[in-house]
Amino acid sequence: MKQTEATVGLSRSLGLWSALALVIGTVIGSGIFFKQASVLQLTGSTNLALLAWLLGGLITLADGLTLSEIGAQIPHTGGLYQYMNHIYGKFWGFMSGWMQVIVYAPAIVGSIAGYLGLLMVNFFGIGAVWKGPIALLAIVLIATLNMLQNRYGATFAIVTTICKLLPILAIVIFGLFFGHESGVGETLAGVHQSMGNFGVAVLATIFAYDGWILITNLGGEIKQPERLLPIAIILGISIIIVLYLGVTYGIFRSMGVGRIDQLGENATAYFATNAFGKWGGRLVNIGIMISIIGALNGKIMSFPRIYYAMAHEHQLPFSHQLGRLNRTTQTPVVATLTLLVLTTIMIFTVDTDRLSKLCIFVMYSFYIAAFVGVFILRRRNPGGSQLFRTPGYPFVPIFAILGTGFVVVSELFSDFTGALVSMGVIALGVPLYAYLKRYYRHEQDQDVL
Template sequence: METGKNGLKRSMGVMTGISVVIGTVVGSGIFFKQGQVLETAGGTTAGLAAWIVGGLITLAGGLTLSEVGSRIPETGGIYIYMKKLYGEFVGFLTGWTQVAIYAPAIIASVSAYFAELFADFFNISTHWVPTIGILTLLLITAMNSLDNRIAGAFQVTTTTIKLIPIFALVIFGIFFGKADALGQTVHHMTATTSGNFGLAILATLFAYDGWATLANLGGELKNPRRNLPRAIIGGLLIVILVYVGVTYGIYRAVPANQIVSLDNEVPYTVARQAFGELGGKLLAIGILVSMAGTLNGKMLAFPRMVYAMANEGVLPSYLKKTNRAQAPITALWTTAVLAAILIVMSGADWLSDMAVFVIWLFYAATFFGVFILRLRDKKAAVKPNELLFQVPLYPIMPIVAIGGALFVLINTLIASFSMVLISFIFVAIGIPVYYYYKRKRH
C-alpha cells in the first residue's frame, strides 16, 4: 500500500474523492433551504436561477482550487496552500480558524440536525437530542479511527443511498407535478426580503459549502495531481445537477407560496403526495442517511488538517499521533470532543454561520493563489508537469471564483456586521497561539 511522506496511507481513489465531495455538500441544505431561497428571490424563475448561478460560482471555485491543489498535492488542504502561498503566519491563521471554529461548529451542527430528525422519526423526547447527537458523532469517529478504506466505503455507500430520495423528488416533480416550475411569484414575502436575487445566491452558496474539504485528503489520495481535480470537479457537477433538479422538481410539485409557507416541511409534502405516509417516512430515512454521510465526510477530512498542523509543529505534538491503521487518531478524537461540547452549548448554528463567512475569506485568498503559483513557475522557467491540472478559461475562471468569494464576504458584512466582528476576534486569538509555538520551536 502506497504511503505518502506525511505518514498517511494513499489508499483513496477518485470515486471515494467524488463521494467525499458529494457527501460533505449534500446534507440537509438541499432539503431545508428551498423556502428561504425562493422567498428571497421572489419567484420560481429567479429562485432556480439563483441555484444555477450559485453552482457555477462554486464550480469556478472548485476548478481554481483544483489547480492550486494539483500544484501542492499535500495533506492539510487550504492550510497548506495558504502557507505555501503567503507564508507560515497566514497559513497558521487559516488552519487555526478551521481547527478552532469552522470544523467543530459545522460537525456539531450536522450532528445536532441528525439527532433532531432521528428523535422526531422515532418519537423520542427532544430532551435526548444532545445525547443522540454526541453518540452519533462518537460512532462516526470510531469508524474513522479504523482503516480509512472503511470510512471511504461508508462514504461511497451513503452517497449512493442519499441519491435515491433525491431522484425520487426530481422524477415525481417533473413527471407528476401540476404546478408551473417557472414564472410563479411569491406574493407574501416577509418584511426582511424584497426579491433580492443577490441574497438568494448567497443562501445557495452556503448550501454548496463543504466541497473544499476534500483538499484536506490530498496526502491520502492515489495520484493526487490527477485525482484531486477529477474528484472536485466530478463531485461538484453532480451536486449542481442534484440541487437544480430537486429545486425544479419541488417547484413543479408545490405552488410557490405554499413552498414558502411550508418551509422545512416541503420535502415531506412532496414525498407524501408521491407515495403517501410511507413516502414521507422513507424520505426521512434517506435524509438521515444523507446527514450521516455528510458527518462522515467531514470527520474524514477535517482531522487531517489538524494532523498536518501538528506535524508542522504549530499545534501540540500529541495531535500528530497515528494508530496502527495509520489514521490520525488524536486529531480525530480532539475534533470530536470540541464538536461534542458545541452540541451541548446553545448557538451552534450561529457559530457555523460565522465559520462559513471566515472560510470564504480564506477561499478568496486561495483562489488568488493560482496567479501567484503561475507567476512563480514563469519566473523559474518551470514547465507544467504533464499530470498538472490547469484551470480552463484562465484567467476568467479564477476571477469569477474570486468575485463569488467577495460577493459572500460583502453581503455577509452588510447583513450581520456583529457576526463578522466576532469572527475576526476568533481569528485574532490565533495570533498569540502562533507566536507561542514559534518561540517554542526556536
C-alpha cells in the same frame, strides 16, 4: 514522533470513487430538502429561484476549477492550510488552520450532529432531552469508524452517498414525468422582487453548495492526487448542481408556488407524501438523516487531517501527539479524538450552529486568498502544473473571487458583530503562533545539544 514518522505514513489508498463520494456526500446534507421555499420566497418566482440555484452552482464550480489548479500543484494533507502555507508563508498557513481546528471544525460538526439529533427525536417521537445524547452518539460512532483504516470511512461515504441519492432521484424523476400541478413560470404574489433579495437567495444556495473543499484535506491519501483530486472536485460539484436543479425543478413541476410558500420547509415532505403515499414523508426524513450522517462522516474524516498537518509543522500545542499515526490503521487517531472532545464540549456548552456561522466571514476570506494564489503561483512558476490548469483563466478565477467576495461582503453587512468576533478569534492565534515558534525552536536547540 520522529520514530513514528519514519515508520508510519498516511495510506494513499483513496481512489476516484471514494474521493467523488466524499465531495458529494459532504456537500449534500439537509439544505436541498428544505431551501426551495426560502429561495422561492426571496426571488418571487420559480424561474428566478432556478436561476439563483444555477448561479450559486456556477460560482461554486468556478471555485472548484480555480482551487483544483492549486491542489494539483500542492497535493498534500491539510488542504487550504497547506495552500496558504506554500503561497503566503507559515504565518498565514497557521492563521487559516487555527480558525478551523479550534472553532470551525468542532462547531460545524457539532451543529450538524445537533440537527441530526433534533430530526431523530422528532422522527421517533421521543423527548427533546435526547437530542444531545443522540448527537454525541452519532459523532462517537462515526469518529470510531474513521479511526480505522481510511478505506472504511471512504466505503461508508460511498454507501451513504448512494442511499441519499435514491430519494433525490425519486423526487427528480417523479417531478419531471408525473408532476401535474406545475408551478414552473409562476410568480409568488405579494413578494417585492429586487436584486437585493435575489442576491440573498444566491447566497443561500452558495451555502447549500459548501463543503466540497474538505476533500483537499485528504490530498495525502488520494491516489495520484495531481490527477484525481481535480476530477473529483469538478465532477462532484457538477453532479451536485444537476441534482439541486433537478430537485428544485421537480418540486416546482409538482406544486404551485402558493402551496410551496405556505408549507415552507415542509414542502419537500408534503411533495413526498403526495407522490409516494403516507410513508413518503417518513422516507424523505430517513433520506435527510442519511444525508446528514454522510455529511458528518465526510467532515469527521477530513478535519483531523488539518490537526495532523499543522502538528507536523509544529504549529499546535501537543504537536508530538497530534502528529502521530496509529501504526495499524495509519490514521491520525489522536487528532480525531481531539476533534471529538472539542465537539462534545461545544455541543453541551454553546450554540454550535451560531458558532459555525460566525466563522463564515473569515473562512471565505481565506478562500479568496487561495483563489488569488492561482495568479501568484503562475507568476512564481510559469510552467506550473501540467496535469491541470484552470480553464477560462483568468476569467474563471476572477469570477470565483468575485462570487466568494459577495459572500464575505454580505456577511460583513448582515452580521458585523459576528465578523468582528471571528476576527477576534483569529487575532488570538497571533500570540500562540509566536509562542509555539519560540517553544519548538528551543526544543530543537535542546535536541542538538
